[in-house]
Amino acid sequence: MINAPDFPILSFITFFPLVGILVICFLKDDHHDLIRWVAFLTAVISFIFSVPLYFRFDPNTWNMQFVEYIPWVREFGISYHLGIDGISLFLVLLTTFLSALAILSTWTAVTKQVKGYMISLLFLEVGMLGVFCALDFFLFYVFWEVMLIPMYFIIGIWGGARRIYAAVKFFIYTMSGSVLMLIAILFLYFMHYRETGEYTFNILTYQTLQLPVNVQFWLFLAFFLAFAIKVPMFPFHTWLPDAHVEAPTAGSVILAGVLLKMGTYGFLRFSLPIFPQATISFVPLILALSVIGIVYGALVSIAQDDIKKLVAYSSVSHLGYCMLGMFALNIEGLKGSIIQMINHGLSTGALFLIVGMLYERRHTRLISEYGGIMKVMPVFATIFLLVAFSSMGVPGLNGFIGELLILIGAFKANVWFAAVATLGLVFGAVYLLWMYKRVMYGEITKTENKFLKDMTRRELAYTLPIILFIFWIGFYPKPFLDKLDTSVKHLLERVCDQKAVSTEGQKIAALNPNYTLQNRALSGRE
Amino acid sequence: MIDWFHPSMLFIFGALLIPFLRGKVQQAYLMAIPALAVLSVSLMSQGTYWTYSFIGNSLVFGAVDKLSVVFGWVFTIMSFIGIVYALHVKDNGQHIAAFLYIGGSLGVTFAGDYFTLFVFWELMAFASAYLVFAKREKQAIDAGYRYILVHIFGGVCLLGGIILHYVSTKSLAFGPLEKDGSLAFYLILTGFIVNAAVPPLHAWLTDAYPEGTITGSVFMASFTTKTAVYVLVRAFPGTELLVWLGTIMALYGVVYAVLENDARRLLAYHIISQVGYMVAGVGIGTDLSLNGSVSHAFAHILYKGLLFMGAGAVIQMTGKRKLTELGGLYKTMPITLVLYMIGGFAISAFPLFSGFVTKSMVVSGATHDHRPLIALLLTMASAGTFLHTGLKLPYYMFFGKDSGLRAKEPPVNMLIAMGMAAFMCIGIGVFPEPLYRLLPFAVHFDPYTGEHVTSALGILLFTGLGFFMLLKKLDPEPTISADTDWVYRKGSRLFMWFVNKPLSIYENYLGNIYNTWFTKFTLYFSSFLAKIFDVRLIDGFVNGIANFFMNLAQTIRVSGSGLVRNYAFTMLLGSVVILTYYLFS
């Protein structure tokens, strides 16, 4: 294990927002600007401290890095155990990055109860970072649940017209999944005790177990429901449109950018390594649901008049690609899936920020209310187009890299599913370009639109960093893909080595998990 | 000393500077870049350059051989001519788009692997779409939108094919494909033929080219389809299917062109016809026919560019694009007329013009490959070509019924550009040797045999006879022609209906499941529990027990009434019970 250097960097990043919360508590309610600045700076500091994670990350080992381990309640095997590997590294960075930008976007969007809003956002950040770093089931579950509360408030208090309905729906959907997960965790816990006489919640331990297949099946199913709701996979996705539409801009950005990734992260961290045989037997079902999600999400997007709902359904479609790549169970698919998670966070986060800008100006999100906006907001039009291209997967931008890898992986796994997924790319272009055309091109039909102001400096400040990454990952993804490599290979070995035992994986048995796009030999581990 | 420089970089990075220059400086710069590009092509020598490693595979940006060089020549020359033609355009966006578009074409031309090819392919699609949108009228925007969607569809097919190909062969190298009829084969073919505008996937061309800007369409006519021909030559030589598709294309374009009223749309259908020759040549696959396809592409870029330039000039100066509204312009635009006619003669393969030395190679290729039917059909299409591009269009535009329009000649730069193209059309026709030397295979073809010349003249002049005899029948009518784009223009309504009605209703239903099942059901169930179960049963149970004890208490209470005989009776009863217990335990 790589021992953490003296400075517990992960704890610092995770809990630093609490410091911000504390400071804000002492500020007077109406010092809105001060509150905003404090919150923003807190998030920026968190981000700055997360950057060294990237540079000091060792890409040659799949073990957890920056580990912090403090036994907490020994009798029950609960410990305070944090760490990241190639898979979670970028998710942590994405979280801190988007949180900072999201806070910056709320300057003019939220003007009442600003204090509570900022506290909620910061608290949410703590929860999210904790989920990605936690290596102890108990800790993980605590953070997972902790996240729900600020999100509930964010939607329910600062949201749109049907916010209470959306907030409650969000809460109940996620909670029901989580409860199943809790039951599964406890079952594992007790089973482990029965086998080894030892109580532990250590996730790493569970990843090395050889569980009986039928047990795996049920536990996988339980975890699946929890994560599938979060991703969201068809048909568990119906909470998403309501939540996104009613949430305020920053809430949507975080929801789409990070929260949805927790579902996919959950699969990668838990379902695949702990239940490998079950994973393999569930592959056909999950591939099918993913492909349905891709096409269904895209088709329903086309019909939307509310831009936010359109983007929400596009998330269903995009995350379908991530799941497709992941369950293709080969190295291209997995890498593509993880990169696409990051890309989706960036592109869709940016899309929500953009929609937020329109909403702040005109207080409507209906496409029919717009038209010809390009004439009055040319800078906005350019940025909007770039982000749309990124979301569509235009070569040269980040979306293409992810989609390419996912499709390569998918074609290796199942040609027909992959072919349908490729078709989904066309639909993606349809809904985005059509929406763009209706909003930006043509004549200005509503007089109010004539007086819209173009982007302010602050708005540019929170969109340009995303654009930077959109181009960077698109043209030069190597720095990102390299860090993933070892962790992904290890995960794949863990899952696919079980293939000989599985009854279902005939097609997958043909895959060679040692095939690598890089022609480097696997170097020795541990 | 760099041994090779990719001309496409000149255009792509050169585009970045455009917004910062103005006036004469900008114009000089705009002309300098293509000139430098021509220079770089002339200095090229064969080999593989600029290879990079990316995600574990090697990308080749500079695969230079005779095939790519000859296309490099014509693309750069045409880019220069097109830029000169467009010098007067003030819209920087169009210049940038044109540069990116040209850069994309050159990128595809020199790509040595499929990945590079794909990236530049997509660049071409988006950049050229801008040229359609740049007109900013509703018709143009709608057409541009359809254009980009069709190209995205083609691109996706191509991407799918590339990935499948890569998965099965582990290689991305760009070269002739195994004719194994696999899905990858057909997907890549589909992707290519969308760009080559092979029916039934051709409607985007006839839809969008007439709607683009005057100068933009000149570029578009030259690059997208010819890049597609290039990739077809490299990847699919000898594919039998292409022979038939090409021949059908050649005639298809001619038929629609006869019916067409819009000047540029007529020329667009004509592009389909000429590309049909090239596609058929690729399909035949012999050295002669492939040479024919390539040389025809070379000549076609120049003379089609010239034709579009001429027609564009007329449209620009008169503001009218329909043949029913034009006529009698010979009086005021004689130079345009002559230059246009040079293009017309060239495309018709008149001796001494470029088409003669190139198109005949393809037909010859068919003849020598023992395909008499193909040769005859292609020759028939040639007659048709002259008919509408060399006769019908100029007759109704410049002569014919006088429309009363008195437009002036177009600006000097446009005339110069047309002049350059015309010069090349004649030059190649008179001196075909330099072109023949550039062709990928050795050329053993002599176009200027006696029989060839007389036969060609015979075809052409007697076509002219037919034209004048049937003149009345050919009068343009103010209609539009429904083509395969009908499918997605009308069909898309059906699609939208589906997406809007049934799918949305289903989605709403799914969303309401939460509402109905969870909320209502849970509330119903919990109120059931609350009212009935809880109140009656459990409470009832508890109440029942309570009642029992109360009754018991009432009964027992009687025993403590205060009468002595009652107490005595109770004591006696109690002692009997206790004694019995002790006696029998």
Added chain:
Amino acid sequence: MIKKIVDFIGNPDNAGKLKKMGYVSLVAVFLSDFFVHRDHAIYIWDKIPGWGAFYGFFSCVVIILVSKFIGHQGGIMKREDYYDD
């Protein structure tokens, strides 16, 4: 100078002269076909003198008639605002 030539061609009064020149050239081309060597002829029709002329005329007529037929009877030609609903 170009203008003069063009004007000459375009001027409706010169139609008679132009027609005469046209007929002369047609005949000349047709006759010239008889004088050339037919070394490379592969197919039977290539061996017939005047074949090009005949086929050109034939093609032209066929194309015009067939196209107009398909256009009108086959329902391809539509009113101009067909797609605009």
